[in-house]
Amino acid sequence: MGRNWFDLFIPENLREDVRKVFHSVMGQKDTLGFLNFENEILGKSGQVFNVAWSNVLTKDVEGNVVDVTCLGVDLTERRRSEDKLRKSEIKYRTMMEAIKDPVYICSEDFIIQYMNQAMIDRVGRDATGELCYQALHRFDRKCRWCKYGETFQAGHAEKNIFSPLDKSSFNVSTTVFVNESGSLSKLSVFRDTTELIELQKRLQQAQKMEAIGNLAGGIAHDFNNILFPIIGMSEMLMEDLSSGSLEYKYAHAIYKAGHRAKELVAQILAFSRQSDQKKMPIRFQDILEEVLKLCRATIPANIKIEHKIQRNCGFIMGNATQLHQVGMNLITNAYHAVQEKNGKIIVALEEIKIDRTNLTDTGIHSGKYLLFTVSDDGTGMTDKVKNKIFEPYFTTKEQGKGTGLGLAVVYGIVKEYGGEIEVQTQIGSGTIFSVYLPLMSQSENQGAAEIKTEIKMGHEHILLVDDDAAVANLEQQILERLGYQITMRTGSLDAVEVFRSNPDAFDIVITDMTMPNMTGDQLAEKILSIKPDIPIVICTGFSERINKEQAEAIGVKGFLMKPVVKSDFASMVRKVLDDAKSENKG
Ligand SMILES: Nc1ncnc2c1ncn2[C@@H]1O[C@H](COP(=O)(O)OP(=O)(O)OP(=O)(O)O)[C@@H](O)[C@H]1O
Numbered sequence: 001m002g003r004n005w006f007d008l009f010i011p012e013n014l015r016e017d018v019r020k021v022f023h024s025v026m027g028q029k030d031t032l033g034f035l036n037f038e039n040e041i042l043g044k045s046g047q048v049f050n051v052a053w054s055n056v057l058t059k060d061v062e063g064n065v066v067d068v069t070c071l072g073v074d075l076t077e078r079r080r081s082e083d084k085l086r087k088s089e090i091k092y093r094t095m096m097e098a099i100k101d102p103v104y105i106c107s108e109d110f111i112i113q114y115m116n117q118a119m120i121d122r123v124g125r126d127a128t129g130e131l132c133y134q135a136l137h138r139f140d141r142k143c144r145w146c147k148y149g150e151t152f153q154a155g156h157a158e159k160n161i162f163s164p165l166d167k168s169s170f171n172v173s174t175t176v177f178v179n180e181s182g183s184l185s186k187l188s189v190f191r192d193t194t195e196l197i198e199l200q201k202r203l204q205q206a207q208k209m210e211a212i213g214n215l216a217g218g219i220a221h222d223f224n225n226i227l228f229p230i231i232g233m234s235e236m237l238m239e240d241l242s243s244g245s246l247e248y249k250y251a252h253a254i255y256k257a258g259h260r261a262k263e264l265v266a267q268i269l270a271f272s273r274q275s276d277q278k279k280m281p282i283r284f285q286d287i288l289e290e291v292l293k294l295c296r297a298t299i300p301a302n303i304k305i306e307h308k309i310q311r312n313c314g315f316i317m318g319n320a321t322q323l324h325q326v327g328m329n330l331i332t333n334a335y336h337a338v339q340e341k342n343g344k345i346i347v348a349l350e351e352i353k354i355d356r357t358n359l360t361d362t363g364i365h366s367g368k369y370l371l372f373t374v375s376d377d378g379t380g381m382t383d384k385v386k387n388k389i390f391e392p393y394f395t396t397k398e399q400g401k402g403t404g405l406g407l408a409v410v411y412g413i414v415k416e417y418g419g420e421i422e423v424q425t426q427i428g429s430g431t432i433f434s435v436y437l438p439l440m441s442q443s444e445n446q447g448a449a450e451i452k453t454e455i456k457m458g459h460e461h462i463l464l465v466d467d468d469a470a471v472a473n474l475e476q477q478i479l480e481r482l483g484y485q486i487t488m489r490t491g492s493l494d495a496v497e498v499f500r501s502n503p504d505a506f507d508i509v510i511t512d513m514t515m516p517n518m519t520g521d522q523l524a525e526k527i528l529s530i531k532p533d534i535p536i537v538i539c540t541g542f543s544e545r546i547n548k549e550q551a552e553a554i555g556v557k558g559f560l561m562k563p564v565v566k567s568d569f570a571s572m573v574r575k576v577l578d579d580a581k582s583e584n585k586g
């Protein structure tokens with residue numbers, strides 16, 4: 001008692017302020033001083049209390065202040081819990097804001113009460129106070145997937161949704177909680193599953209691809225046997241008919257359709273990597289010439305096809321069928337892009353040198369390349385389409401028109417050759433596909449033979465064996481036209497008998513691989529046991545797994561892949577016969 005109140009109870013840093021307030025209270029006209037004035041005071045042992053003051057002045061008749069009664073209420077505990085609550089609120093808010101998944105809270109009547117930053121970013125603004133279905137998905141009524149009542153009853157729900165706002169898929173997990181006031185709210189967390197779903201789709205596609213591959217392998221043999229006479233017979237008809245006649249046109253149409261079917265089988269097989277794609281030094285310009293001929297024959301004349309082919313380009317390591325596919329696919333796509341507006345396609349091939357000064361961003365190394373470009377002034381592509389064109393099964397064509405395998409095949413081949421493919425496109429103006437294929441160095445291609453297209457003839461006697469009579473007949477006709485003398489058998493046992501009866505009458509045996517009773521290699525072994533130096537050629541279909549090393553070890557001299565084209569037939573038979581002759585001489 002008797003000591004200065006300010007010095008005893010008020011913390012030093014507040015003394016001046018509190019003194020001022022106290023003086024203004026004392027100077028008041030009214031006897032009721034400030035209510036609710038709050039300040040910190042010090043306890044006996046120096047601890048700090050928060051106190052709210054109510055002050056009452058006592059005045060004498062002249063109005064002089066006699067004394068002041070200060071009633072303090074201790075708010076320390078309340079302040080402490082408020083502070084705790086504030087800190088906890090900051091903690092949870094920070095957590096919510098840190099969550100990368102969009103989160104929001106809404107009331108029972110669909111009003112958004114909170115959105116975290118990720119949700120604000122997704123929606124483009126803080127839509128607190130707005131209706132959830134409008135702000136989040138731009139619907140004008142409650143979302144059709146919203147199991148509102150059920151969620152509030154069960155307390156938790158999960159659903160997969162597709163939001164039209166940004167065409168994304170989400171897994172939404174919703175939890176109900178009770179507010180302080182007793183009302184209910186629900187907190188929903190959106191997990192973006194767009195990529196996951198895309199991955200699942202791709203996995204399904206991969207499985208579909210595998211299934212197609214297996215199926216294709218399975219039917220390819222039979223299918224090629226069917227195609228063989230279609231292509232071969234129509235080819236022969238075309239040779240026999242005068243090129244201006246209607247019949248010639250019909251035969252040509254059959255030939256073209258047969259070719260298209262053959263390519264389709266090759267395409268599917270190439271994609272499922274079931275075909276035998278041996279690489280050798282090759283001149284792309286020769287293949288491109290064939291491709292252009294075929295394209296000119298199939299693409300209507302109102303579409304201009306210009307070509308700038310450098311004739312003396314060097315060799316690349318490649319496979320004729322695959323390179324044919326690269327050319328055909330790119331030109332066919334260009335044709336489809338210009339079809340509507342009678343546009344123009346430019347096909348170019350040149351040798352280029354890439355060094356440090358002209359490196360493209362495609363990631364190819366410096367060196368010599370073949371640059372093959374197909375440009376069109378057609379539809380062009382949006383960025384979204386451009387980003388997907390190399391994916392298998394991606395097509396913008398209507399169902400049944402495109403498989404979406406074309407560019408996937410091209411991409412696979414180009415990459416396999418150590419090359420690159422680049423696309424420049426502008427919607428409405430057109431597209432340029434640039435394919436870079438590494439050229440062989442001079443020393444590498446020294447031994448590379450020119451592709452000879454000259455058809456080689458002969459007169460020797462051939463024993464021809466194939467269990468499919470249509471195929472056998474066609475092969476016989478092709479070989480007879482090449483000048484050979486043919487004995488044909490459709491049964492393997494029968495063939496062995498014919499051979500055994502007069503082995504020296506035959507110069508070469510050409511046999512199918514898959515036959516009842518005896519396979520081609522078994523037949524070869526039998527024949528060789530009768531006459532060890534007779535050359536044998538085996539024809540195989542795509543799906544027939546023949547062990548070439550083993551067949552070569554027993555003495556088989558050559559292999560042909562069905563359907564056999566006349567020129568392949570001619571050169572293989574000639575080569576094997578000539579080799580056998582020079583061996584016999586030596
Ligand atoms: N030159 C081009 N101009 C415009 N769009 C193109 C061009 N080339 C390809 N595309 C787009 O790329 C998609 C995929 O092409 P791709 O060749 O892989 O399949 P497709 O042509 O649709 O079918 P197919 O398997 O019969 O070739 C096409 O559907 C088309 O949308």
Ligand SMILES: [Mg+2]
Binds near residue numbers: 333
């Ligand atoms: Mg295509």
